[in-house]
Amino acid sequence: MTPPIVKSYIIAFEKYKWIGLASFALVVAGSTVVAIQPEPAPTYTASGSLTYSRPPVSFSTTGSEIQQQGQELNQQVLLSNQVIEGVSAKVGVPARTIAANVAITPPKRNPRTGELESNLIGLAYKDTDAKRSQEVLQELMQAMVKLSSDINTGRLKAIIGKINERIPQVRSELQAAEKRLEQYDRRERPAILAAENGSLLGAVTNSQNQQRTIRQTITGIEAQIASLQDKLGLNVSQSYVASALSADPIIANLRSQIYQTESQIALLRKDLRPEHPNMVQLQRQKQASEELLQQRAAEVIGGGGTTAPLAESVTGIRTQSSLDPARQQLANQMVALQTQKETLQQQLLQQIRDEQRLRQEYSQIPNKQLERSRLEQEVGLKKAVYDQMQAKLTDAQTAEAETVSSFSIAQTPVVGTDLKKPKSVPLTLAVGGFLGLIVGGGVIFLLGTLEGTLRTREAIKDSLKQREVAMLGEVPLLPVEDLPPEALPVILSPDSLYLEFYEKVRSNLQRISGRNLKVLLVTSTMSREGKTTTAYNLGVASARAGKRTLIIETDLRSPSRCSSLRIAPDEDATLEPLRYYGNLSECIRLVPEVENLYIIPSPGPVRQSAAILESSEMRRLMEDVRERYDLVILDTPSLSVSNDPLLIQPYSDGIVLVSRVNYTQENMMAEAIDQLVEAELGLLGVIINGADITVSIPPSAEFVDTTPVNVNDESEISVAVSNN
Secondary structure, three states: OHHHHHHHHHHHHHHHHHHHHHHHHHOEEEEHHHHHHOOOOOOOEEEEEEEEEEOOOOOOOHHHHOOOOHHHOOOHHHHHHHHHHHHHHHHHHHHHHHHHHEEEEOOEEOOOOOEEEOOOEEEEEOOOOOHHHHHHHHHHHHHHHHHHHHHHHHHHHHHHHHHHHHOOOOHHHHHHHHHHHHHHHHHHHHHHHHHOOOOHHHHHHHHHHHHHHHHHHHHHHHHHHHHHHHOOOOOOOHHHHHHHHHHHHHHHHHHHHHHHHHHHHHHHOOOOOOOOOHHHHHHHHHHHHHHHHHHHHHHHHOOOOOOOOOOOOHHHHHHHOOHHHHHHHHHHHHHHHHHHHHHHHHHHHHHHHHHHHHHHHHHHHHHHHHHHHHHHHHHHHHHHHHHHHHHHHHHHHHOOOOOOOOOEEEEEEEEEEEOOOOOOOOHHHHHHHHHHHHHHHHHHHHHHHHOOEOHHHHHHHHHHHHOOOOOOEEEEOOOOOOOOOOOOOOOOOOOOOHHHHHHHHHHHHHHHHHHOEEEEEEOOOOOOOOHHHHHHHHHHHHHHHHOOOEEEEEEOOOOOHHHOOOOOHHHHHHOOHHHHHHHHHHOEEOOOOOOEEEOOOOOOOOOOOOHOOOHHHHHHHHHHHHHOOOEEEOOOOOOOOOOOHHHHHHHEEEEEEEEEOOOOEEEHHHHHHHHHHOOOOOOEEEEEEOOOOEEEEEOOOOOOOOOOOOOOOEEOOOOOOOOO
């Protein structure tokens, strides 16, 4: 049995053999060109070596670092355009030629320690002229030594330049930090020192002592005031008013005038009526004296009577201004004590505020100390950076006298000759032919693989197995000789050897779906995979098994193929397809050569096929035929052509997907299977059409088939390419 990969390769070879032959010819032609090339001229190789060098005396760290960095130059730097072009200008050899023929061998490193095993850098240059190869290599080595020296000098100058560029900024930052620290010390240093030497806490304690002394004094004054209040029967405000009023001579004079007027009124009241002119005049005098008394009392007290409250009536004022000298002295003493008390209270409030201020200053001392430490640390850091840069600048200036090249010539160029064995023309051609066969065969295999077509039935089986989809059966290609172009190879003869393949498919469908399979939908991923031929022959096999079978052509986008069953399509059905499907007696046709087989030919091609498939006439048709027939087979368009199979799918009990060897695209079939399975549309399995199966004819077999076949000398039916 031929392996599947060999079958796939044979098919790909038949399709891409000219491309493979062209690839073979190109490789053979290339090898022929190589074989007939004349022998190249002898070449000379000049070899030399460089070594790492250090300055005789080194006093600076920067110089040592630059020398160390100079030893890390790689091949790309040593063979830079600057070096190559400089040497090219001196020796007159093109720069491209020098770059192509020079080689550098860096020193080896120990794989475990990473250290260099030697300090030698090998150089080699090939040329057809021995003297020129030596001259070019000598110039290259000198140019590399000079390049290393220039790079070291440039690095040192760059370091000095960067330091000189950076120092002014660092100096200004240091001065700014020192100024901030100085200003902070001027503002906050006294408080910090006071907290550190204890004077701030002493001030807080002193303030507390003074507060206690003031409170004790206030307590004594309050006792004296209380004693005087008991003796006078007046409070402090009343004592102040009474003392002020009693001491004023004008008020005393007014009081005397009021007393005299009242005395006269009292004497005349017995003999005169209140309306008497003398009485009226006396009343007016009294009223005028009282008004003057109130005005004078307000003037004496001051503030309009708000500073010390006055009596509202004249009688009250007269009472408040009637202190004798002894009581007036006591009142003045009480007022003086009150004034002293208020003064002490103000002093107490000031001391409390001073204490709070001192405590607040003391609570802020840690933050101030931290801030000063931060400023002091910033100054230290800036100064350290400045000092380091000054030291680095001094070290770099010292290194100017030490800077030399990191390389020196360890071995001058020595010229050697490269002797090559002449090539064998037959061997070159043989190798070219062998490589041509490999390349040509590989191109054919690659093109066949990239095409994505499933070339063998084994490839289709593997794809179905990966997706866990059932394989319903394998059907060989049916012979199509002597058939009209529009006809399909339908197995009408009951003795045909091909009928057993479709019978196996039918039995597998019954086994998988059980007895519930009444309406079967047949489709494919793309056209020319044989779905219509499969639907027809599957209907024939079902009818031969005694089942009332109906084939419905639901591919309304294509014309009917019912002529393959010896039935002429209805030409008027295209004009009114809905009326056509609405009349079962007209659309259902009996297949004349197969008992129990019926067909509804397609009225196509028609427009708006989707609307017809979703119409009520189609729904009633499907409901009716489901009751009348044992099996209804729906022949639908390919899934890549339209969505009509998905529109008719709700009327079906299962879907059968038809594939064909050497036609089906793997990605299209995989996508179709995944969509049908994910949507749970009832995919029953896949039929492999066009399988390379040999159909043998028994010696005594006699059968009649409407499809003509050719029998070869080995009594095998030739398998021809077919099918819709």
